[in-house]
Amino acid sequence: MSDQSRRRSQAIMGGLAGVLVFVVLAIVFFVVRSGGDDEKQPAATGTATTQEAATPSPAGSTSAAAQPDAGAPAGSLSPELSKEPDVQPGTGGPLTKLVVTELVKGTGPVVKAGQTVTFNYKLIPYKGGEVVDSSWSRGQPFTSPIGVGQLIQGWDQGIPGQRVGSRLQLDVPAALAYKEEDLRFVVDILAAQ
Structure with a gap:
């Protein structure tokens, strides 16, 4: 085989490889794009690390307004x-x-241990001070078992x-919290499933 034939074969193979890469990328793009449109529920964990497990913080991706889902019939919130x-x-304490x-x-179903629940919440130190954490400030409820x-x-x-x-007010003593102080949460239970 001559050098010219070899170069022509390499050029053809390179062109085919480029077309193949383009086709694969196009397929991946359309599969990912169509799969993302179907996902309407918040993706949530709350279990990633020990610190995250101890500290209520959002992991979902819905708006801050109460969004009913399987655990709350539409219009029931x-x-x-x-x-x-x-x-x-x-006041008082500790x-x-x-x-x-x-x-x-609330008028929805009773929450049971083991269910995955979606909340909005706001946290301050029990004796007062700045807001420590809030799903409202992030614009997304928090979902966790x-x-x-x-x-x-x-x-x-x-x-x-x-x-x-x-909507509950939880006054949590330090022994049941994650900080070395008493805490006050206001928690909205949006859904449970």
Whole structure:
């Protein structure tokens, strides 16, 4: 085989390889694009690391407004849950036990340990101060299993038994929290499944 024939063969093979790469990339693009349109639910974990498991923080990707899903029939959430709560500090202390106060009565199904629950929440130190953490400030609710040791004990003990659609104030003693101080959460239960 002459040098000219060899170069021609290499050029043809290079061109075919380039076309093949283009076709594969086009297929991948269309598969990924069509798969992304079908995904309407928030992707969520809450279990990535020990720190994340101990600290409630969002992992979902929906808007901050209450979004009903399988755990809450459409229209069953109170309009109050679409408004960010104003969390006021507690009085007295230090806390010796978990105190759960229902601020908005939910009418949805009862949350059970082991379910995956979607929340909006706001956290301040119990005695007051700046907001420590908030799903509202990030514009996305937080989704995690409840009652299985992936969240702070105050949430695992205080949320099962409550109804979807509830807004709760959780006053969590340091022993059931992740910080060395008492905490106050206002938690909206948006869905459970």
